Amino acid sequence: MELLLETWQYILGHQPDFWAKTGAHLTLSGLALLVALAVAIPCGIFSAQSSRISQVVTNGIGALRAVPSLAIMAAMLPIIGVGFRPALAALTILAIPPMLINTQAGIIAVDPAITEAARGMGLSRWQIMRQVQLPLALPVIVTGVRTAAVEVLASATLGAVIGAGGLGEYIFAGLSLGPAYLHLMLVGAITVAVLTLAAEVSLSRLELVVRRAFHQ
Numbered sequence: 041m042e043l044l045l046e047t048w049q050y051i052l053g054h055q056p057d058f059w060a061k062t063g064a065h066l067t068l069s070g071l072a073l074l075v076a077l078a079v080a081i082p083c084g085i086f087s088a089q090s091s092r093i094s095q096v097v098t099n100g101i102g103a104l105r106a107v108p109s110l111a112i113m114a115a116m117l118p119i120i121g122v123g124f125r126p127a128l129a130a131l132t133i134l135a136i137p138p139m140l141i142n143t144q145a146g147i148i149a150v151d152p153a154i155t156e157a158a159r160g161m162g163l164s165r166w167q168i169m170r171q172v173q174l175p176l177a178l179p180v181i182v183t184g185v186r187t188a189a190v191e192v193l194a195s196a197t198l199g200a201v202i203g204a205g206g207l208g209e210y211i212f213a214g215l216s217l218g219p220a221y222l223h224l225m226l227v228g229a230i231t232v233a234v235l236t237l238a239a240e241v242s243l244s245r246l247e248l249v250v251r252r253a254f255h256q
Contacts, residue, residue: 047226062231065206069196072128073189076135081181083136084143085169094144101137127199134195135188142184146177179251186243193236197228207232 051058087097150173158168174181200208207228214225 043223043226046223047230050223050227058227058231061205061207061209061228062235064204065193065196065208065232066235068124068127068131068199068204068206069189069192072131072192072196073135073185075128075132076139076188076192077185079132080136080139080184081143084140084181085147085174087140088144088147094148097144098141101141122203124199124204126202127196127204131192131196131199135192138184138187138191139181140184142180142187143177146180147173149180150176179247182243182247182250186240186247189239189243190236193239194232197232 083097087094147169154172154176155168158172163171196204196206197208197211199206200212210224210228210231214221214223214228217224
């Protein structure tokens with residue numbers, strides 16, 4: 041209890057630094073999710089058009105997910121150096137698989153009878169995709185975004201290792217400075233946990249709203 045009180049007092053006494061690191065953490069995570077979304081959704085739509093391509097994508101993405109984000113960051117260092125960019129690249133790569141796989145799975149899961157009915161109404165292939173398949177797949181896509189958001193917010197702490205800033209700086213400072221500075225680690229860890237929980241709850245509610253809207 042005393043440690044938690046010390047943690048809270050530190051936050052109150054260092055608010056400018058705390059909010060700056062929180063902002064850097066959210067900026068890094070949010071940008072990674074936006075870039076991943078821009079890549080994953082089109083790739084998921086494309087791969088869903090062919091069972092052979094979807095199988096290859098699923099296997100390839102599954103292998104990619106096995107690579108730790110810290111290893112990706114380390115691999116980026118010789119190419120684009122230290123700081124924000126390698127951390128952004130690594131987190132984007134981390135965020136793409138759940139979004140892509142869920143987009144692909146959501147589109148494939150649409151009832152073929154619905155697709156055939158839309159085709160019978162004279163809709164083109166891409167009109168069917170835009171007006172029928174994507175709306176019906178949206179709850180599954182949101183689930184992928186939720187998974188990616190939780191993973192990225194948690195993994196963004198590793199960006200501090202390569203100078204990307206964020207809440208990870210508190211965690212690694214607390215670990216390196218010893219037991220007397222354990223409250224620093226808690227400042228970062230608790231804040232990241234709260235942000236992750238907020239993302240989980242918010243996107244879960246969004247998924248529920250979308251599911252009710254398109255699956256009545």
